[in-house]
Amino acid sequence: xxxxxxxxxxxxxxxxxxxxxxxxxxxxxxxxxxxxxxxxxxxxxxxxxxxxxxxxxxxxxxxxxxxxxxxxxxxxxxxxxxxxxxxxxxxxxxxxxxxxxxxxxxxxxxxxxxxxxxxxxxxxxxxxxxxxxxxxxxxxxxxxxxxxxxxxxxxxxxxxxxxxxxxxxxxxxxxxxxxxxxxxxxxxxxxxxxxxxxxxxxxxxxxxxxxxxxxxxxxxxxxxxxxxxxxxxxxxxxxxxxxxxxxxxxxxxxxxxxxxxxxxxxxxxxxxxxxxxxxxxxxxxxxxxxxxxxxxxxxxxxxxxxxxxxxxxxxxxxxxxxxxxxxxxxxxxxxxxxxxxxxxxxxxxxxxxxxxxxxxxxxxxxxxxxxxxxxxxxxxxxxxxxxxxxxxxxxxxxxxxxxxxxxxxxxxxxxxxxxxxxxxxxxxxxxxxxxxxxxxxxxxxxxxxxxxxxxxxxxxxxxxxxxxxxxxxxxxxxxxxxxxxxxxxxxxxxxxxxxxxxxxxxxxxx
Amino acid sequence: xxxxxxxxxxxxxxxxxxxxxxxxxxxxxxxxxxxxxxxxxxxxxxxxxxxxxxxxxxxxxxxxxxxxxxxxxxxxxxxxxxxxxxxxxxxxxxxxxxxxxxxxxxxxxxxxxxxxxxxxxxxxxxxxxxxxxxxxxxxxxxxxxxxxxxxxxxxxxxxxxxxxxxxxxxxxxxxxxxxxxxxxxxxxxxxxxxxxxxxxxxxxxxxxxxxxxxxxxxxxxxxxxxxxxxxxxxxxxxxxxxxxxxxxxxxxx
Numbered sequence: 001x002x003x004x005x006x007x008x009x010x011x012x013x014x015x016x017x018x019x020x021x022x023x024x025x026x027x028x029x030x031x032x033x034x035x036x037x038x039x040x041x042x043x044x045x046x047x048x049x050x051x052x053x054x055x056x057x058x059x060x061x062x063x064x065x066x067x068x069x070x071x072x073x074x075x076x077x078x079x080x081x082x083x084x085x086x087x088x089x090x091x092x093x094x095x096x097x098x099x100x101x102x103x104x105x106x107x108x109x110x111x112x113x114x115x116x117x118x119x120x121x122x123x124x125x126x127x128x129x130x131x132x133x134x135x136x137x138x139x140x141x142x143x144x145x146x147x148x149x150x151x152x153x154x155x156x157x158x159x160x161x162x163x164x165x166x167x168x169x170x171x172x173x174x175x176x177x178x179x180x181x182x183x184x185x186x187x188x189x190x191x192x193x194x195x196x197x198x199x200x201x202x203x204x205x206x207x208x209x210x211x212x213x214x215x216x217x218x219x220x221x222x223x224x225x226x227x228x229x230x231x232x233x234x235x236x237x238x239x240x241x242x243x244x245x246x247x248x249x250x251x252x253x254x255x256x257x258x259x260x261x262x263x264x265x266x267x268x269x270x271x272x273x274x275x276x277x278x279x280x281x282x283x284x285x286x287x288x289x290x291x292x293x294x295x296x297x298x299x300x301x302x303x304x305x306x307x308x309x310x311x312x313x314x315x316x317x318x319x320x321x322x323x324x325x326x327x328x329x330x331x332x333x334x335x336x337x338x339x340x341x342x343x344x345x346x347x348x349x350x351x352x353x354x355x356x357x358x359x360x361x362x363x364x365x366x367x368x369x370x371x372x373x374x375x376x377x378x379x380x381x382x383x384x385x386x387x388x389x390x391x392x393x394x395x396x397x398x399x400x401x402x403x404x405x406x407x408x409x410x411x412x413x414x415x416x417x418x419x420x421x422x423x424x425x426x427x428x429x430x431x432x433x434x435x436x437x438x439x440x441x442x443x444x445x446x447x448x449x450x451x452x453x454x455x456x457x458x459x460x461x462x463x464x465x466x467x468x469x470x471x472x473x474x475x476x477x478x479x480x481x482x483x484x485x486x487x488x489x490x491x492x493x494x495x496x497x498x499x500x501x502x503x504x505x506x507x508x509x510x
Numbered sequence: 511x512x513x514x515x516x517x518x519x520x521x522x523x524x525x526x527x528x529x530x531x532x533x534x535x536x537x538x539x540x541x542x543x544x545x546x547x548x549x550x551x552x553x554x555x556x557x558x559x560x561x562x563x564x565x566x567x568x569x570x571x572x573x574x575x576x577x578x579x580x581x582x583x584x585x586x587x588x589x590x591x592x593x594x595x596x597x598x599x600x601x602x603x604x605x606x607x608x609x610x611x612x613x614x615x616x617x618x619x620x621x622x623x624x625x626x627x628x629x630x631x632x633x634x635x636x637x638x639x640x641x642x643x644x645x646x647x648x649x650x651x652x653x654x655x656x657x658x659x660x661x662x663x664x665x666x667x668x669x670x671x672x673x674x675x676x677x678x679x680x681x682x683x684x685x686x687x688x689x690x691x692x693x694x695x696x697x698x699x700x701x702x703x704x705x706x707x708x709x710x711x712x713x714x715x716x717x718x719x720x721x722x723x724x725x726x727x728x729x730x731x732x733x734x735x736x737x738x739x740x741x742x743x744x745x746x747x748x749x750x751x752x753x754x755x756x757x758x759x760x761x762x763x
Contacts, residue, residue: 117691119727128691148695151674153642153656155649156692177691180646181727188724194562197579197721204650204746251653264514271524271661285539285595286746288650291581299586320520327513428586433560506648509691 002028003058003067008372009216011443014459017055017068022081025071029056033088037062039353039366041446041455043094045102046468050074052102057444057457061371066444078102083109090353093476116176116509120184128176136162136169144491148177155505161491168494171486173479178509186469192218192295192433195466200290202471203507208244209449210471210507211293212237213456216374217445218295221437221458231376232417233424236302238376239413240283240292242406243310245450247276249399249406250321252502256396257328259496260337268324275313282309296429307414314407325400338393342485342497345390352480356452357402358501361387361394368448379416380409395500402450436464451475451504473507524661529753530763534597540580540744541598543573547614549592557584557593563714563721567610575601575609575619575743576717602742602755609717609743621740621758629706630739631761634680637669638760640710641679641703645696646722647686650746651713655683658749665753668762676700681708681739687715687722693729700732708739712752717741 002020006012020028032038043056053072060067073079083106084091093115095106100114103122114121117128136143141164148156158174185198199214200207215237219226251273257265277287284292284300292300328334346362359366367384369377385401387394437460445456452474461467482501486494526532534541549571558566561584565577573584573593585593601619603609604626608619644652658665659672673679676699688696700707711733714720722728740759742752757763 119690119725129694148692149641149643149699153644153652153672155644155647155652156695177689177695178644178646178686179689179691179727180687180722181725182722184727185722185725189562189721191560191562193560193581193583194721197562197581201648201715201721204648205653207650264517267661268517268521271521274524274657274660274662282535282537285537285582286580287654287748288746290579290650290746299582320517323513323517323520327517430560430587504649506646509689 003032003069005065005067006444007064007066008368008374008446009220009443011220011438011441012068014440014442017070017442019053019070019072022071025056025069026082026084028069029058029084030087032058032067035060040090040094041066041444041453042457042470042472043091043098044457044470045098045104046459046470047075048072048467050076052078052104054098055442055457057455059372059446061366064372066372068442068444078104080105080107082107085109089351090477092352093480114176116179118176118179119181128174131174133160133174134162134170134172136164138164140165157505159494161486161494163491166490166492168486168489168491171483173483175479175505175508178506180506180510182510183469183471186466190465196295202510203473203504204288204290205248206244206449206451206454206473206504206507207288207290208240208293209447209451209454210456210473212241212375213445213447213454215293215295216447217443217456217458220443220445221441221460222295222432222435223438224296229422229424232420232422233298234375235413235417235420236298236424237293238380239410240289241375241447241449242410243276243279244289245406246403247273247280248450249403250276252399252499253325253328253396255499255502256496257334259499260334262328262331262334265324265328265334268320272317272321272324275317279310279313282306296432297425297427299426299428301426307417310410311414314410318407321403329397329400335393337496338396339391341392341493342489342500343389343391344481344485348484349390349481352484353477354481355477356448356474357395357398358452358478358481360384361398362390363388366453368446368453372446374445374447376413380412382409392496392500437466439464449474451502452478471510473504475503475508478503479508525664526662529663529750530757532750534599534748534750536597538597538599538748539582539595540748541596542575542601542619543593543595543611544616545571545573545611545613546592549588549613553588553592556587560584560587563718563723571613572610574718575611576606576741577714577720577723578743579714579720579745599748599751600754601744602740602751602758604738604740604759606738606741609741621755626739626759627706630708630759633706634708634760635762638681638756639671639673639679640681640683641676641699642672642683642685643692643696643699645684645686645692646689646728647713647715651685651715654747654749655685655712655752658752663749663753668753668757670753670756676702677704679703679707681710683710683712684716685712687719687725687728688730688732690727690729693732696732700736709736710740710742710756711738712742713747714743714745717743720745
């Protein structure tokens with residue numbers, strides 16, 4: 001058996017994940033990745049007793065299956081291994097992370113730069129404040145350093161531009177300033193409630209996206225039986241994810257307008273975000289929906305009043321949003337800044353393993369909602385929005401079309417809610433806190449947050465508690481896209497490019 | 511041009527005329543809590559045990575809003591008649607202890623005006639420029655701080671602005687639990703702000719570390735070295751909590 005095949009949120013015995021020699025592992029991964037519909041959702045190492053076990057999950061978007069396989073080496077005798085990156089570039093970030101955390105040497109890896117200067121890194125001599133950036137030298141060349149603290153109210157990260165005149169030849173991005181040690185905290189904070197709240201804080205702007213991955217997985221690992229009532233639960237959770245997408249996308253539209261000095265768009269899109277996030281406040285008391293999702297039950301029932309309110313909000317939002325997006329995307333001064341700025345193509349995005357909007361804006365059909373459906377998406381037969389031009393325009397238009405699509409899907413769900421003549425589980429489940437998880441399992445949970453594919457992996461030990469927890473935010477892949485987009489662009493176009501990706505610093509740094 | 515006028519007309523006036531007198535809906539149940547005096551010892555024990563961030567203490571029963579993540583689990587255990595998070599959003603204060611709400615207390619959380627340095631009111635009353643530093647913040651508090659200057663809350667009208675350089679700033683607004691990797695940049699930024707200057711902590715993570723408390727990847731020594739001028743509690747603050755707290759501190763209200 002080359003790999004063990006499973007599906008999104010279906011746990012398997014850890015012992016059933018085949019452990020290959022590295023040479024064979026290398027071969028199987030290379031062969032599977034030749035298939036255009038396969039991409040790597042996560043590749044990480046963890047300490048399993050005396051071994052360092054490397055787990056790789058390859059997702060086949062055509063068959064909705066997840067292939068798990070692994071290799072291992074003794075912790076006290078780490079040996080250098082050939083880098084997969086050399087052959088399949090998309091592995092670069094995973095191998096960098098493993099090298100940083102465990103000191104494993106990947107031979108012929110082009111760039112084993114530390115990913116985030118994690119607290120648990122193997123070599124603590126390496127410090128974030130004395131990292132040697134790439135240098136540029138020659139006539140008319142210069143470097144520009146920006147950050148870690150930025151001009152606006154955003155998270156920290158350092159950008160180093162190597163320029164020739166106004167033109168950026170290379171952008172090097174240094175992250176890690178936001179590192180809070182989240183993955184370790186999953187193990188040191190033992191209570192399920194603590195872990196849930198930790199998840200809500202991985203990236204506060206994607207509270208639903210990440211927490212959904214967490215609760216889906218935990219419900220599988222706790223072995224919660226899902227009867228007919230859970231169809232309604234799944235619908236409400238998918239609904240929440242789409243509301244979150246609209247809220248953040250429209251906020252980003254506002255910021256994109258700000259960066260091209262289009263004041264009306266900035267103000268109107270910004271104002272349109274308010275009723276959407278206020279809906280979350282009505283639903284669960286928190287404008288970013290922290291606290292909405294809990295393992296095993298729904299603490300915030302979706303009352304008829306809430307439903308009425310959502311319908312009304314959407315109705316008003318629709319009119320105001322459509323006229324504003326129409327104006328924005330027909331205004332020459334906006335289009336002049338959006339079009340042909342920061343162009344990326346399909347080949348590049350495939351190479352770096354881009355996910356979410358960054359992949360779809362170049363025509364790569366990669367959307368977990370369609371390929372590995374979770375919660376209610378199975379019933380929706382989701383069709384991803386695909387664009388081709390790969391520029392700022394495509395990234396803005398992607399948001400615009402996804403907002404409209406999310407509205408349509410929310411309406412579909414609301415129209416089907418009557419047909420589900422059941423009530424989702426609403427009873428407070430304190431009993432779950434005393435329960436154990438199914439021992440010796442591994443479970444991969446994928447969701448499509450507004451940025452793209454979120455992948456959580458949980459491994460339980462023989463006592464039925466977490467042995468390892470791995471989080472992957474879509475930004476892990478997509479930061480490289482921003483660096484590539486800037487090449488041969490004017491440095492003054494950096495803000496609009498950065499905003500058009502709007503990647504997560506804290507989701508990356510963990 | 512007619513399109514634009516139409517859009518503006520559809521938007522109407524959205525600003526909040528008086529930010530000090532907004533009545534938030536009852537569903538905004540993450541304001542100041544009120545705890546019944548007769549909360550049973552059994553309930554108190556269960557609530558303390560479940561609290562994910564040790565924000566609850568017994569004898570007397572109290573909730574520390576500087577640590578609370580507003581997960582509402584204690585409310586589920588004890589019932590709304592025993593612990594009730596009200597819609598009172600004016601919870602910012604300059605005294606850390608005032609964030610600890612004890613059973614039976616129903617008074618508002620206020621700023622101790624005698625502790626506000628005279629130069630703050632004198633110099634910053636009509637113009638306060640702030641520098642925001644996210645030190646491990648998860649980008650939700652940052653969005654809400656951004657919202658303080660949107661068309662609804664519009665804090666620029668009070669002279670409160672976020673600026674791009676510490677050299678232009680009168681103070682620093684910190685979000686996040688302060689990571690080790692941000693400790694030095696934070697200090698450098700603070701040093702670059704001219705005197706007199708103030709420090710505002712926004713959100714549970716900044717005030718106590720929140721759910722990240724105890725993580726070895728944090729370095730909160732900056733807070734030990736400096737006096738904090740304002741605590742704005744909330745695991746996601748409401749923009750109104752921030753705006754009201756600052757206005758009260760600089761003496762506009």
